[in-house]
Amino acid sequence: MKRLFASLLTLSALSLTPACGDDNTPNNPNPPPTDTTENVSANITQDTTWKAGVTYTLKNYIFVESGTLTIEPGTRILGDQGSALIITRNAKIHAVGTAQAPIVFTSSRPAGSREPGNWGGVVLLGKGRINVAGGENTVEGFFASGNNPLTQYGGGANPNDAHDCGKLNYARIEFAGFELSEDNELNGLTVAGCGSDTDLDYIQVHMGADDGVEFFGGSANLKHAVVTQADDDSLDYDLGYNGKIQFFIAQQNAVVGNFGIEASGNKNDNAATPRSAPEIWNATFIGSGRLAGTSPAQSGMVFNTGAGGKLNNVIVAHFADLAVDVSGTASAALWNAATPELYLRNTFFWNNRGDNVSIPAAPNPTVDAGGNITNPDVSNFNEPERVLASALNNRLVDPQLTDATNLTAPNFMPVAGSPALNPDSAATPPAGFDTSARFVGAVGTTNWLAGWTAFPQD
């Protein structure tokens, strides 16, 4: 109750002073910059602690080559353009903040002139399993550094499904990401080849260029994650990711946001295993509700190139172009399989493409070099029919969220009496998840965002 009160206070403070920079508000969850600053420009090769009370500025790509990088609660880490923090396969991160003192990674530019892509974000690399031939890969966002072991991930011939990349708790990553090129980007948080012992809990990625969180293979679990105003996708997974995700919120950017989920298998080899098929419980995907037909298309979720996903208790609302797109024959086959690796259950769809009576179909045309469509729908997957099949308990219903499209002070809790809180709308998560979360969407009656999240615009 006390916590709820605190969060309400925060919200009211923000809504009363929307024009103020977050650093000036009394209830600012960002600790103000401290007097002590330290530049980080060299790779880390042994156990290192970054202390609260010191502001660290990353000057370039900082690879933690070995050892554990410990970051104390409340520590601020600023990134210069061209910088990023990379935890390599032989290293770990231990960044455990608290709701009162989250660890904040943000742009080194002054508040007011920060923008997505100011710095490169946080990259965790592990020795888990990926569905790439050879079991190793160079992580996106880095280029052709030969066989540079610092940018490699995956366990090769002997992957460790439990590989521990470390802990990242109560952490915010702001204005990060870097688009090296089309389809080769650093995200706010990149998790590549991390295993199930990795602890990712209470993480916000805000105003990130490219995706909010992207998983490349591995089986790391993610809980209590908020991705707000990402440039591209909020959650992106590829190359055989099959972890567990619970309590995930995505709020799309109106201008450039693409997918709530972009799920890909292996784009070169759609039959590669393991499949990208994480199990996701209690997630909320909020589109910007902007006009349809603008490029890039804004969609709730797309499953392509042989990716699956087992989604339960999900809200998909306010997406301008599409709610669900099962794209390509390889992903469609996963839906159609006897033991489906791609499904949506107990899901609310609302106000997608201005249409509350169905969800729009997403044909998968094939096109020749002249731009002529040679096959209007190669997958023959009729989303409205398949997704709304009654056995799945998916519904077209307003989840009645408090203020989910607010960009500066969103509230993703359902209002009292919302059907999302009705246990009949939802299923009980299995072991390995928070089994008490028998509601639809990421937030039930406890606003776990309170206190440690922030939504600065620049």
Add this chain to the structure above:
Amino acid sequence: MTATPVFAQAPGVPGSAPAPSVDPVTQPLPPSEETQPSQPTDTATQPSEIAAPPTADDPSTQQPGTEPAPTAQQPGTVTPPTAAQPGTEADPTAQQPGTEADPTAQQPAAPADEPMEGMSDDEAMLAESAVPPPGFTGIYGRVTDEANGEGLIEATVKVVTGAQKQVLTDLDGFYRVALPPGKYDLRVFYDVYQGRRITGVVVTKGKATKLDVALGADEGAVQEVVVEARADRRAEGALLQERKKAAAVSDAISAQEIARTPDSSASDAVKRVVSATVVDGRYVLLRGLGGRYSTTLLNGALLPSTEPDEPSVPLDIFPTSLLANLNVVKSYTPDLPGTFAGGTLLIETNSYPSEFELKPRISLAGDSETTFRERNSQAQGGFGENLGFPSGSRQLPNAIPRDSGLGMSGESSDVLEQQYRSFPNIWQARRTTALPNMGLGVSMGDTLRFGNSRLGYLASANYGHRDGVQEGTFARTDRDETGALNARDAARSTQGFETASLSGLGSVGFQLDRDNELTWFGLYTRGTDTRTFTARGSNIVRGESYESTRLQFVSRQLFFNQLRGFHRLGLLGDAELDWQANLSRVDRDEPDTRDTLYSDNLSAPSGTPTFPNQPNSGERFFAELGETSTGGSVNVTVPLSAVRLKVGGLTQVSFRDFGARRFRYLLGTTPVDRTLPPEQLFAPENLGTGIRVRENTRPDDAYDAYLGIFAGYASADVQPTDALRLVGGLRVESSTQQLTLKDPFTGASGTENRSEYMNLLPAFNAIYALTPTVNVRAGYSYTLARPTFRELAPFIYFDFVRRRNVSGNPDLLQTRIHNIDARVEWFAGENEVLAASAFYKRFQDPIERVIRNPESGDLSFENAAGANTYGLELEARASLARLTETLKAVRVGANLTLIQSDVDLGDPNVVGAQTNRNRPLQGQSPYVINLNVGYSRPESGTELTVLYNVYGRRISEVGVQGLPDIYEVPFHRVDISLTQQLGSAQLKLTAANLLNSSVTLRQESVDVQTYKPGVAFSASLGWSL
């Protein structure tokens, strides 16, 4: 940094400036070719090669019957010295080391017991009569023009060993030189003619030894005589001779041959050489091996490339009119730079002419894909760009900060808006009609004489302008859930280009006296290359169709200076010294390359593409590259009688400075209509809060690079028996290659990658004369190949057509190569040869082009652990007169190279997961075929040549993660040229690529890229005034 290699079809102009770094060690050519007895090529002047047998006491008695029919090849070349040369004339292989029948050839030329004192060093006189008086002790004879038998006036006859003396011939060509009894080597030379060397002439007391010498431009198969001056390499016959004698395996093409072809530049001409292949119309592969394995030496100077994406010298900067010859050396000798694998291409430029010449030339050309059709163009430029000078409007605006990134210094929004608006608002392609290509050229030269000195010059200036269109398709591949390989993301692109080039070449040679010569050679080229790309395609994974545009402009400049000297030392058995010093500068400027991409939903098209605010859309890119190189070298050749020694050293240092800036246009906070075309969307009124411009420069966008090479070598050439010649030596090459990233704004140094190597490069060649006309050769060498700066630099360049990035790899290692060659060659007649070679190469750490990220197709470079290459090479060049006399006018040449290569990837767990562990080395063709048929009718001045070239499919990019390797499929090329003399003018008509073949890159069954270069026609008219 360069035009996407796909479309890098030769602009046909000296536009792409190579960075000249010079390796003088291999410079066997002092500038004046024709007349002075200058430095021999490696093998041309073995003093021991020709030896007149000293056995005859009375030379005159020996002559009859020993005089050979000096062969049809060489009518009247040398009248045998009646006294001294019995029995040796007959051997047509006298120039071949070790073919001499007479064992006395090995004797020292000047027996120690014969006193040489009393000779005045510079005694010169005119012989007063043809026949010496009785009792005269010495040598006499007549020097004649081989072609017409007329005496040559004031030709020089010089005693080079055994005495120091020289005389000039009289008005009828007679000479006489008094010498004490003994054995002598003579050199006979005359302006415009091939000098000759006659060794082992014996003088007996009281006798006059007669020695008549005929000089000619083509020394052909001279019997007794070593080619003293370097052969005129411009003549085909001379080249075959040279090759016959060469210590190493080589193939060559002469200016004469080049003139028969439709070739307009060196890149065209080199295709005619055995197992030479040209990629993209400008880069040469030797023995099917690419770029880095093909070193190019310009007059002995090493020329690396300025094209950062291409590892070798673009040969199209050398117009054929400047070429004296092209010679591909395929077995290594220690006097060559250590970077050797496929071969070394020696380009020799014309030196000064023997008489005044003024040759203007004009040409017009077109092709079936381009001329008079619509092509993409740019609404920017100006007249200067037609002449090779970039317009100032392309440069980075002055308002943009240089020492910090745009918007990184806390500029006010007003200042920022001003800065945004300082860029020209030109983003879209325009259309224009492609005009025929035009070329203008003039060359002028003369040789001036001052007593014993002479000064020659040759200058040429060329201008070229070319328009072109290339249309191509592109696709990516993936495997679907059934494992089948499918094409996706099909796209079609169109490129319009316009290139202009200006080039000037100058050579000034000064011959102080017969023994000392200096030459300056200068080359300046500059060019502009304007390319405008448009493409339409789809991205299936993104579910988008797109339309994209790139405006690109590149200017290049090359300044190359070289001073060379040649000295005959007059000691140590007539040792020769040559040296060179060079300084060069190369600049490549790519200002304001602009990319836009608009996209639309593929499954539910709105019909109006919108600006997607994504990478490679709304981007400007600026890059500047400069490289300065300087160095020098010296070689000393000591032709001792038993062994010919050559020692030398080289230093070459190169410094490169590279910097790039990138800017990206992004949506701001004020909504704008994203369907507006770029020039409206990015219009000044929208810049600010609607559209902002972000500095996107990367930390690896600037670097300094350094390459320093320090080398020394010694080689020896011995002839243990008449038939066997052994040439061996060792080169020590130390190199430092360093690449230092620097801050693109402050220039502060960052990460440094430095490689230092100290390498031993042994080489050994054996030549055995099986019969007078058949040679067997074998050789071994251990050489190296270095990565280029571009391959090392982590800098990223976006390939527009294939929508991917290319970057270097700072961790690349240098490659070492074991080479083993064996060859049998039969010199059947003049200009006729049959040769078969076998070779094996073991590569250690070869560098390959490997796809790093199969989703995007991003490309980089990696070392494989090793590779083995086995090859077989057959060459024939013959006249059909052998079949029937009626086909006398038809010449046929054919080259076939078969190569088996297997890459060795070493540790199977190596990262990168290449799809095929058993595959050829990237870039290695399994076969190369060159065929040419020529018809010539001298009486009407007509020549017709048909050429065919094809290379076997070779890996262009190594595939990873289950996707197949990408192969370049064979390109069958047929060219025809017709040359007709019209009085003092020459008309040349050519047609190239008559089969209208297309360039195709194929991944298994999917064509990932195709384009048609088109059938090209040209007409050119040249005058000799």
